[in-house]
Amino acid sequence: xxxxxxxxxxxxxxxxxxxxxxxxxxxxxxxxxxxxxxxxxxxxxxxxxxxxxxxxxxxxxxxxxxxxxxxxxxxxxxxxxxxxxxxxxxxxxxxxxxxxxxxxxxxxxxxxxxxxxxxxxxxxxxxxxxxxxxxxxxxxxxxxxxxxxxxxxxxxxxxxxxxxxxxxxxxxxxxxxxxxxxxxxxxxxxxxxxxxxxxxxxxxxxxxxxxxxxxxxxxxxxxxxxxxxxxxxxxxxxxxxxxxxxxxxxxxxxxxxxxxxxxxxxxxxxxxxxxxxxxxxxxxxxxxxxxxxxxxxxxxxxxxxxxxxxxxxxxxxxxxxxxxxxxxxxxxxxxxxxxxxxxxxxxxxxxxxxxxxxxxxxxxxxxxxxxxxxxxxxxxxxxxxxxxxxxxxxxxxxxxxxxxxxxxxxxxxxxxxxxxxxxxxxxxxxxxxxxxxxxxxxxxxxxxxxxxxxxxxxxxxxxxxxxxxxxxxxxxxxxxxxxxxxxxxxxxxxxxxxxxxxxxxxxxxxxxxxxxxxxxxxxxxxxxxxxxxxxxxxxxxxxxxxxxxxxxxxxxx
Amino acid sequence: xxxxxxxxxxxxxxxxxxxxxxxxxxxxxxxxxxxxxxxxxxxxxxxxxxxxxxxxxxxxxxxxxxxxxxxxxxxxxxxxxxxxxxxxxxxxxxxxxxxxxxxxxxxxxxxxxxxxxxxxxxxxxxxxxxxxxxxxxxxxxxxxxxxxxxxxxxxxxxxxxxxxxxxxxxxxxxxxxxxxxxxxxxxxxxxxxxxxxxxxxxxxxxxxxxxxxxxxxxxxxxxxxxxxxxxxxxxxxxxxxxxxxxxxxxxxxxxxxxxxxxxxxxxxxxxxxxxxxxxxxxxxxxxxxxxxxxxxxxxxxxxxxxxxxxxxxxxxxxxxxxxxxxxxxxxxxxxxxxxxxxxxxxxxxxxxxxxxxxxxxxxxxxxxxxxxxxxxxxxxxxxxxxxxxxxxxxxxxxxxxxxxxxxxxxxxxxxxxxxxxxxxxx
Numbered sequence: 003x004x005x006x007x008x009x010x011x012x013x014x015x016x017x018x019x020x021x022x023x024x025x026x027x028x029x030x031x032x033x034x035x036x037x038x039x040x041x042x043x044x045x046x047x048x049x050x051x052x053x054x055x056x057x058x059x060x061x062x063x064x065x066x067x068x069x070x071x072x073x074x075x076x077x078x079x080x081x082x083x084x085x086x087x088x089x090x091x092x093x094x095x096x097x098x099x100x101x102x103x104x105x106x107x108x109x110x111x112x113x114x115x116x117x118x119x120x121x122x123x124x125x126x127x128x129x130x131x132x133x134x135x136x137x138x139x140x141x142x143x144x145x146x147x148x149x150x151x152x153x154x155x156x157x158x159x160x161x162x163x164x165x166x167x168x169x170x171x172x173x174x175x176x177x178x179x180x181x182x183x184x185x186x187x188x189x190x191x192x193x194x195x196x197x198x199x200x201x202x203x204x205x206x207x208x209x210x211x212x213x214x215x216x217x218x219x220x221x222x223x224x225x226x227x228x229x230x231x232x233x234x235x236x237x238x239x240x241x242x243x244x245x246x247x248x249x250x251x252x253x254x255x256x257x258x259x260x261x262x263x264x265x266x267x268x269x270x271x272x273x274x275x276x277x278x279x280x281x282x283x284x285x286x287x288x289x290x291x292x293x294x295x296x297x298x299x300x301x302x303x304x305x306x307x308x309x310x311x312x313x314x315x316x317x318x319x320x321x322x323x324x325x326x327x328x329x330x331x332x333x334x335x336x337x338x339x340x341x342x343x344x345x346x347x348x349x350x351x352x353x354x355x356x357x358x359x360x361x362x363x364x365x366x367x368x369x370x371x372x373x374x375x376x377x378x379x380x381x382x383x384x385x386x387x388x389x390x391x392x393x394x395x396x397x398x399x400x401x402x403x404x405x406x407x408x409x410x411x412x413x414x415x416x417x418x419x420x421x422x423x424x425x426x427x428x429x430x431x432x433x434x435x436x437x438x439x440x441x442x443x444x445x446x447x448x449x450x451x452x453x454x455x456x457x458x459x460x461x462x463x464x465x466x467x468x469x470x471x472x473x474x475x476x477x478x479x480x481x482x483x484x485x486x487x488x489x490x491x492x493x494x495x496x497x498x499x500x501x502x503x504x505x506x507x508x509x510x511x512x513x514x515x516x517x518x519x520x521x522x523x524x525x526x527x528x529x530x531x532x533x534x535x536x537x538x539x540x541x542x543x544x545x546x547x548x549x550x551x552x553x554x555x556x557x558x559x
Numbered sequence: 560x561x562x563x564x565x566x567x568x569x570x571x572x573x574x575x576x577x578x579x580x581x582x583x584x585x586x587x588x589x590x591x592x593x594x595x596x597x598x599x600x601x602x603x604x605x606x607x608x609x610x611x612x613x614x615x616x617x618x619x620x621x622x623x624x625x626x627x628x629x630x631x632x633x634x635x636x637x638x639x640x641x642x643x644x645x646x647x648x649x650x651x652x653x654x655x656x657x658x659x660x661x662x663x664x665x666x667x668x669x670x671x672x673x674x675x676x677x678x679x680x681x682x683x684x685x686x687x688x689x690x691x692x693x694x695x696x697x698x699x700x701x702x703x704x705x706x707x708x709x710x711x712x713x714x715x716x717x718x719x720x721x722x723x724x725x726x727x728x729x730x731x732x733x734x735x736x737x738x739x740x741x742x743x744x745x746x747x748x749x750x751x752x753x754x755x756x757x758x759x760x761x762x763x764x765x766x767x768x769x770x771x772x773x774x775x776x777x778x779x780x781x782x783x784x785x786x787x788x789x790x791x792x793x794x795x796x797x798x799x800x801x802x803x804x805x806x807x808x809x810x811x812x813x814x815x816x817x818x819x820x821x822x823x824x825x826x827x828x829x830x831x832x833x834x835x836x837x838x839x840x841x842x843x844x845x846x847x848x849x850x851x852x853x854x855x856x857x858x859x860x861x862x863x864x865x866x867x868x869x870x871x872x873x874x875x876x877x878x879x880x881x882x883x884x885x886x887x888x889x890x891x892x893x894x895x896x897x898x899x900x901x902x903x904x905x906x907x908x909x910x911x912x913x914x915x916x917x918x919x920x921x922x923x924x925x926x927x928x929x930x931x932x933x934x935x936x937x938x939x940x941x942x943x944x945x946x947x948x949x950x951x952x953x954x955x956x957x958x959x960x961x962x963x964x965x966x967x968x969x970x971x972x973x974x975x976x977x978x979x980x981x982x983x984x985x
Contacts, residue, residue, distance in 0.1 A: 008622060034628050035623035036624075036629045036632070037610075037632070039613055039614070040605045040609075040613050043574055043613045043617075044574060046574060046575065054622075063603065090574070091574075091575060113589050130580065133588075134589075136586050136588050136589065151583070153577055153583070246587055252584070252648050252876075253647075253870065253877065255877075256584060307651070307866075308869065382584050385648070386648075388650055390866070455866065457567055
């Protein structure tokens with residue numbers, strides 16, 4: 003694995019290309035450089051200033067599990083690697099090595115079944131969250147939509163990467179909803195794990211021995227490093243609202259018909275402690291269909307970035323947003339009956355009162371309610387995150403307790419503030435965490451979002467030093483940095499975390515004797531180029547690494 | 560402008576793929592969730608709005624070269640604008656349609672042309688229409704109608720028939736009927752007859768910009784000479800080019816520009832046109848791209864950083880013509896309107912635009928069949944639309960499919976309700 007240039011790119015051999023054509027049909031494979039670059043431009047959540055990742059040698063469009071198997075076998079025969087992706091969102095979708103065949107799963111796009119009674123859906127990779135939700139709603143059900151938005155594949159987030167979302171308080175995390183999966187291993191063999199419901203689909207119980215489900219997914223997912231997932235069964239949840247929400251208009255003038263059984267509260271507290279305590283109480287009361295702590299500035303830059311630019315230049319308004327309404331919390335309540343929604347509403351108001359909080363009930367303010375409802379329910383606000391600067395990135399992406407995540411947000415904010423002052427990133431008032439809560443707030447997620455314009459050289463130059471500064475802070479505070487997919491950071495932090503990727507490599511070797519899968523996002527390592535990082539910061543990182551490094555005897559004392 | 564002038568737009572692509580989907584708030588089913596015919600038909604990312612921007616960026620930065628295959632990817636697109644509208648729901652700084660148009664102009668500059676497009680341009684140069692029909696016959700559709708000849712006299716309303724209405728025999732009654740409706744309402748209507756030329760919009764879309772400018776000049780001079788206070792056309796393509804392309808080229812038309820559906824709606828509201836007959840159908844309406852999102856008027860050129868561009872100058876299709884045709888359907892006695900899932904700014908294209916009908920008829924037909932499927936899913940008894948290109952390709956598709964779904968030009972339904980169609984036949 004090397005940096006993303008074309009210097010080492012070579013055309014695929016004729017024999018290999020013919021094999022791919024035989025696998026998927028000539029019209030479903032391409033080696034045209036301009037077509038391949040469509041898969042090599044991956045700027046989102048990509049801290050490499052180049053924004054181009056490795057260009058694949060070919061791209062294939064299989065339409066079935068059998069065709070995926072044939073492609074994978076062809077890669078094994080010809081010494082090629084493969085990298086699969088479904089809807090594709092972010093740098094994780096692209097190749098990290100030379101000689102990679104990109105498997106674009108776009109043609110595998112069916113919802114195979116929605117079982118209302120048993121509340122699950124059987125889907126292929128290119129079904130997006132908005133599609134599955136629209137169909138589930140017709141049956142009184144709903145699905146988890148991840149924070150990257152409704153364009154993303156629920157299969158991908160359940161089987162292969164993360165799975166965080168605002169509805170986690172009710173519908174949990176991506177892989178927690180994974181009931182079963184059809185998995186093409188890196189040698190082309192197919193196995194089915196988990197269950198597609200008893201008696202109606204496959205049933206492959208785990209054990210005895212290590213859990214295959216655990217190996218294939220783990221905490222973050224292998225991002226195609228362990229093969230290709232071609233079907234999966236996903237848990238669905240009750241949706242007691244209408245079968246369709248009618249929305250008129252597209253931009254800020256959009257108007258949604260908000261269901262009567264929905265309440266949406268924007269809650270504010272005087273300080274961090276009262277916010278934290280209130281949210282724990284909300285969890286104990288089992289309230290919430292979706293919930294997040296989102297800073298007011300984040301609302302503004304998403305819906306009205308022009309306005310935020312003006313606010314950023316006005317000191318008194320900055321202060322109001324940065325301090326006056328800093329400790330905010332968003333929660334949507336959904337009731338199955340009038341009595342239930344009334345109970346939930348009253349319980350929330352009681353908690354607010356106990357913690358000196360106040361609430362704006364957004365549905366009582368039609369303009370706001372109309373704007374926020376679908377933007378949270380279907381997570382349609384997320385693509386607007388690109389509005390402020392064109393790109394954004396995220397740091398400190400982990401799951402932990404709610405209190406810990408509030409710590410994280412504050413640390414992230416302080417680092418961001420420095421870089422905003424230097425002009426290294428855009429000014430979003432710094433406090434801008436993407437947070438989600440899970441399973442009645444027993445655990446939570448936090449990412450520190452920062453906005454930048456990749457067309458601004460100063461912003462590009464800031465990406466790598468900022469990345470290291472976030473990582474140093476994480477190590478220093480004994481928190482887990484965003485190491486899961488970045489091979490550069492993995493090399494630095496894996497020794498501090500039990501050399502976890504060495505275990506991943508063993509799993510990889512077990513199922514992939516020819517090293518056919520592209521494991522760059524899963525378990526491999528590369529050196530970080532520290533040339534743009536201040537020497538003092540590098541020295542601090544070295545000291546921390548030395549202090550926390552695991553030895554043969556285990557963790558440091 | 561040149562392709563390189565849009566490099567910032569291309570570099571701004573986050574590859575989020577929003578351009579491939581109906582704006583997410585509007586997704587109502589699995590079946591009709593996608594918005595772009597090209598990526599749906601050909602599947603490689605290069606066939607999406609984002610993919611074509613990446614092609615442009617790749618070429619500009621020397622990573623890849625234009626060749627016949629890449630040019631064909633550029634041309635296998637109806638320029639329907641659905642990707643642009645979807646992108647602009649979430650972005651302020653990318654003008655996707657402009658990038659697609661620049662790519663075509665770049666292909667033409669570099670000599671990568673489609674034979675069928677060259678034939679259309681040759682026909683245009685020879686006969687002033689893209690169909691290759693004799694110029695002398697352009698005005699034949701109006702024979703016997705009491706219309707003024709603007710080449711000799713002034714008029715209140717200048718009626719621009721457009722290429723397809725002028726020559727397609729299936730649409731002859733429709734275009735005659737449109738003019739009759741205006742006459743029935745007491746308007747003084749003039750036409751250029753054999754001297755009418757193509758609006759030039761198709762030439763612009765195919766990448767031949769010089770031709771487009773010439774035709775704009777031609778039309779402007781005719782409008783001025785006619786003294787018309789209204790320029791009306793039943794052709795949605797022509798309407799879009801008069802409202803957007805001409806002002807963008809600095810050729811502002813010096814009178815009010817209306818699509819026929821707008822003028823008919825106005826005449827009904829003013830009581831100058833009355834309905835006498837029942838039109839007892841459950842109808843669904845197909846928004847022509849060039850009347851809807853692409854029919855938005857030119858909002859002005861934003862010169863600064865597009866990240867700072869105000870919403871009011873973002874071409875997102877909001878000011879396209881959506882209500883006038885629907886109001887006409889609602890006004891038809893006995894008619895009922897049922898909507899498809901993909902409508903208004905996010906309507907699925909009919910398939911005919913951008914030179915696809917000429918160069919890739921199978922793709923145009925595939926796209927139209929998809930729309931017929933969507934119309935059938937509503938349970939409608941008829942599909943109405945307001946563009947001759949849409950009518951042509953949708954009718955052909957319905958016939959190929961054996962679908963029991965008549966495709967109406969909205970003008971024909973208005974004629975029926977006004978009781979004029981029968982008179983015409985008599």
